[in-house]
Amino acid sequence: MPKHIVRLIMSLGIVILLVIGSKALFTADSFGVYGHYRANAVPEIASDTPKYKGPDYCQLCHSERHATWSAHRHGKVKCEVCHGPAGEHPATGKLPIPSDTVKLCSTCHEAMPARPAAQPQIVVSQHSGTQACIACHNPHAPRIASSGGSDR
Ligand code: HEC
Ligand code: HEC
Ligand code: HEC
Ligand code: HEC
Structure with a gap:
């Protein structure tokens, strides 16, 4: 070879x-x-522990807030979407309270042509400028009751 x-x-x-x-x-x-x-x-x-616990878990200790939340239209938006994953809360400390609501709320409410019409949309710059959304809206019961109509 x-x-x-x-x-x-x-x-x-x-x-x-x-x-x-x-x-x-x-x-x-x-x-x-x-x-x-x-x-x-x-x-x-x-063996991993779930990081997201779901609203039923929150109800155990935050029952009043859970009652308000579930009676209003944000009852579809789970607590941990805004407050972050509960993990081992309360053992590991408080969950964060979102501070920049303009950023948080715009994620879902800034008007976009591709968004489903059923999701209420606003043009933030014309609606409220740079004001915090919670200056007028309660995040757990977002409709402003004084504007008339039912609180739902
Ligand atoms: C076993 C009871 C328990 C459960 C269940 C629980 N929490 Fe808490 N939570 C607490 C306690 C206790 C505090 C601290 C309250 C304080 O020190 O003012 C707290 C604080 C918080 C805070 C901060 C409040 C503040 O004033 O700073 C947020 C937000 C919060 N919880 C959200 C949630 C969410 C969302 C869930 C569900 C995913 C949840 N919690 C489930 C007991 C609980
Ligand atoms: C759409 C976003 C959103 C959802 C959904 C939501 N929260 Fe909140 N939550 C907020 C914001 C924003 C604040 C701060 C309100 C303020 O400062 O007036 C807050 C405040 C809180 C606080 C502290 C209140 C205080 O005044 O000390 C607790 C506790 C809490 N939320 C629990 C819950 C629980 C439990 C759920 C579900 C049942 C829930 N949140 C659902 C946005 C949300
Ligand atoms: C994860 C997406 C999401 C976030 C974040 C969110 N929303 Fe909403 N919001 C919704 C949806 C979805 C609806 C409509 C629910 C339905 O169809 O019933 C709604 C409804 C509303 C409504 C109409 C209420 C009514 O009764 O007509 C207002 C006002 C509102 N949100 C304000 C806010 C404010 C203020 C924040 C921030 C604190 C916020 N949203 C954060 C998804 C969101
Ligand atoms: C100066 C007060 C004020 C501020 C600040 C404000 N809003 Fe509103 N918003 C209103 C009023 C008044 C309405 C009409 C009454 C209602 O339906 O609650 C409204 C209605 C809405 C609606 C319902 C629109 C519809 O078509 O049904 C959404 C969604 C909304 N706001 C989101 C936001 C978001 C997100 C922010 C922050 C970026 C914000 N708002 C800041 C006063 C305010």
Whole structure:
């Protein structure tokens, strides 16, 4: 056999050995137990504590606010959308009270052609300028009662 073919086969052999070797070395232990994935990933994910608890959890301690909130149109916007994920609250401290309401509320209410018409929209610069939205609106019962109509 010509020399250069022998060298080619030898270097190919080295590459194959390297591939087999690194596969044995770097594949996680539980890979392939159930299928083409790392079996230990399943209990790892299952043991994670959820960061978002949902409004029913808040009701346990903030029942009055929960009652106001659920009776109004923001009852569809979950508490943690505005206050952030509860995690281990209250053990880990208070949840933040959003301070920049112009930014927070505009995320959902700034008028955009692509938004569903059912979602109330305003042009913030014409509606209230740079004023904080909570100067006039209660975030948990956003309709301004004095403007007439029902409080819903
Ligand atoms: C086990 C009772 C408990 C649960 C459940 C609970 N909280 Fe609290 N929360 C507290 C306590 C206690 C405080 C601290 C009150 C204080 O020091 O004035 C607090 C404070 C807060 C504050 C800050 C109030 C302030 O004046 O600074 C916010 C906002 C808040 N909670 C939101 C939530 C939300 C949203 C949920 C649901 C995801 C929730 N909490 C669930 C007990 C609870
Ligand atoms: C649309 C956003 C939004 C949602 C939804 C929302 N909040 Fe709030 N929350 C705010 C804002 C903004 C403030 C600050 C109000 C202020 O300073 O007058 C606040 C204030 C609070 C406070 C502190 C009140 C105080 O005066 O000390 C608590 C507690 C609280 N919210 C709990 C809740 C709970 C519980 C829910 C769900 C049942 C909820 N929030 C839903 C925006 C929201
Ligand atoms: C995550 C999106 C979201 C955020 C953030 C949000 N809203 Fe809303 N808001 C909604 C939706 C959705 C509705 C309409 C719910 C429905 O269809 O009944 C609504 C309704 C309203 C209404 C109409 C109430 C009525 O009864 O006609 C006002 C006013 C309002 N929001 C003000 C605010 C203010 C002020 C803030 C900030 C403190 C805020 N929103 C933050 C989604 C949001
Ligand atoms: C100076 C007072 C004032 C401020 C500040 C203010 N609003 Fe309003 N807003 C009103 C009044 C009055 C209405 C009409 C009465 C009602 O439906 O609550 C209204 C209505 C709305 C509506 C309902 C529109 C509709 O078509 O049904 C939305 C949404 C809204 N405001 C969002 C906001 C947001 C977001 C901010 C902050 C960027 C804000 N508002 C700041 C006074 C104010």
